[in-house]
Amino acid sequence: MADFDSGIQYLKGVGPKRAELFEKLGIKTVRDLIYHLPRSYMDFTSPTAIASAVLNEVNIIEAEVVKKEPPALIRRGMTIYRLLATDGSDDLTVTVFNSKYLFDSMRVGEKYIFCGRVTGNLTRREMSSPTVMKSTVADRIQPIYPLTAGLTQNLLRGCVKSALSGITNARVELLPEDILHKCGLMPEAEALLKIHFPKEREDVFPARRRLAFDELLTLRLGMMRLRERARSSTAYALKKPDLEGFTSALPFKLTGAQNRAIAECMADMERSVPMNRLILGDVGSGKTAVAAACCYIAAKNGAQSVLMAPTEILALQHYDSLRAFLEPSGLKVGLLIGSLTKKKKAEVSEAASRGEYDVVVGTHALFQEGAGYNRLGLVITDEQHRFGVAQRSALAKKGNNPHRLVMSATPIPRTLALMIYGELDISVLDELPAGRRKIETYAVTGKLRSRACAFVRKELDAGGQAYVVCPAVEEGASDIKNVSDYAKELEKGEFAGYRIGVLHGQLPAAKKEEVMRRFKDGELDILVCTTVVEVGVDVPNASVMMVENADRFGLSQLHQLRGRVGRGARSSYCILITDSASEEGRKRLKILSSTNDGFAISEADLELRGPGDFFGSAQHGLPPLKIADLAADSELIKLAQDAAELLIKRLGSPECEALSKRVENMLGGYSVFGG
Ligand code: ADP
Ligand code: MG
Secondary structure (H helix, E strand, O other): OOOOOOEHHHOOOOHHHHHHHHHHOOOOEHHHHHOOOOOEEEEOOOOOOHHHOOOOOEEEEEEEEEEEOOOEEEEOOEEEEEEEEEOOOOEEEEEEEOOHHHHHHOOOOOEEEEEEEEEEOOOOEEEEOOEEEEOOOOOOEEEEOOOOOOOOHHHHHHHHHHHHOOOOHHHHOOOOHHHHHHHOOOOHHHHHHHHHOOOOHHHHHHHHHHHHHHHHHHHHHHHHHHHHHHHHOOOOOOOOOOOHHHHOOOOOOOOHHHHHHHHHHHHHHOOOOOOEEEEEEOOOOOHHHHHHHHHHHHHHOOOEEEEEOOOHHHHHHHHHHHHHHHHHHOOOEEEEOOOOOHHHHHHHHHHHHOOOOOEEEEOHHHHOOOOOOOOEEEEEEEOHHHOOHHHHHHHHHHOOOOEEEEEOOOOOOHHHHHHHOOOOEEEEEOOOOOOOOOEEEEEEEHHHHHHHHHHHHHHHHOOOEEEEEOOOOOOOOOOHHHHHHHHHHHHHOOOOOOOEEEEOOOOOHHHHHHHHHHHHOOOOOEEEEOHHHHOOOOOOOEEEEEEOOHHHOOHHHHHHHHOOOOOOOOOEEEEEEEOOOOHHHHHHHHHHHHOOOHHHHHHHHHHHHOOHHHHOOOOOOOOOOOOOOOOOOHHHHHHHHHHHHHHHHHOOOHHHHHHHHHHHHHHHOOHHHHO
């Protein structure tokens, strides 16, 4: 019986050499091996008759060897072995190359299972280099594991088999009986056996469900632990100031949701443990004003705030907004971005560390070498998912346990937010400022492009401005040529005579700023841009947006994009152009025409594309989920979250020892998060 905690080299058949290969797969212990799950299966339970094999496809055939031909040496080092097999429906010629051992092991008169591509024609069926098994073997469903060079499926199967032999639930079960029962879960040992060696296809689903549940539960409990830990450190307790000075200087009245969020932040910051809060809100729900209120509260308590944005455009935008919101009440706001001159950066940093600024807005330059602060009490990050966890915690370290506020980029479903931002408390801005008009959204095919352009021209002639979002390019490809060529084309064609500006990520910051300013001041009619406008520009006079190749974007991203229009008094429009022939793709875009609710859109997006669309594949510091799928397992996520609520208090008890250990292990590999 294998000891699960011992090193993989001690498992029968492994040894130190192979252990190195296993380590490449992330397998260090026997336990790691039994949680190294198959990525798929080969199912030999229902072989196809040779006569009905699908040509040029992989088929599984069960047949008796009737004749072995003598080996043929076709050239140096290449020997062909041929045999003839039959299953009564037809004959099959099987060819193997260079595999004397396999050939010799097959006997005339015995039955085998052959799996491989069937070629030939109606009268002659062939299969080359098949996977071959004795047809007597019990495991008709074979696991296929993720591999690395030097390891084979057979070896891995053998190792897993020997590791699992003698497995009992007492040795591996993570969950107390009552939770298993309540959530309708299979015992751990059974789940492991069934996921590796299912007897029938139907075994896999409940086994996978059980193991995915464990993974989600561990993640959620880990997040809850982090939250507790963050709460045990001390912070600067702030006194509630009179907010009148702030609100009276605003050019608008705060929404109910904004007021609620500010009150929740205030309650957090009054305590002597750091605030750790996420503002989850739809595009245009006014997260910046909430952030500004928090900066105001900090400043009235003599504490400094920083606001970090993922791009310079966005930082500039926040800088402008915060100045507009806060300077009337006497606060000083500074800007620190990478493209400032070295001298200027040093000046800002020095002023910041002397405490001359109440708020410093910037990009990652905010926490680079040399940046210093004075009584840093509040760290705000916008569009958090674009930052690595390490970056965020580096900034947090600049202060002495500052309060933390995170503004989400995308409204995401609450269950998902709990998983991903689980160490944060959440305030939801579910109300848009009054008077926002619905952005009329149309999805059209390229055939209607010139009509769409005519529509845009009409808006321009009526005094409006337009965004034209350039065709998306492959990731990693340079968008410079793409966007400027495209702009030239428009300049000569559909939009001849209009003033066109170009904005893309690779422009120097000063240039970007200039283009933005000109667009904002009405010196440009059209801004041709890449998705850099997604997060930045706020131009109330812009009333129409046209997006090329809209099907290449995620729905949430498109929703973000169109949030750039509809910010002023004009009726606003968004035209999505797609040449995608797929029904599916067009259906997806229709969702945008039918609703303006960002939460509903992200839910649909999640179902259609998975969470990668919001967070990128790395998911920014989240431990990678191996089994569970944040998009597909929403029912299970909810179940795990509810179970976590019940279990968090029981983690110290003997019945939860294994679970508790698992949670600690996860947190161990994840220490940057605590900051
Ligand atoms: P987001 O939540 O997308 O970051 P912003 O903070 O950029 O939204 O706000 C969007 C726009 O709405 C800004 O022009 C901002 O000044 C304005 N705004 C914010 N709050 C209100 C409000 N309560 N009433 C009217 N306009 C508001
Ligand atoms: Mg914003």
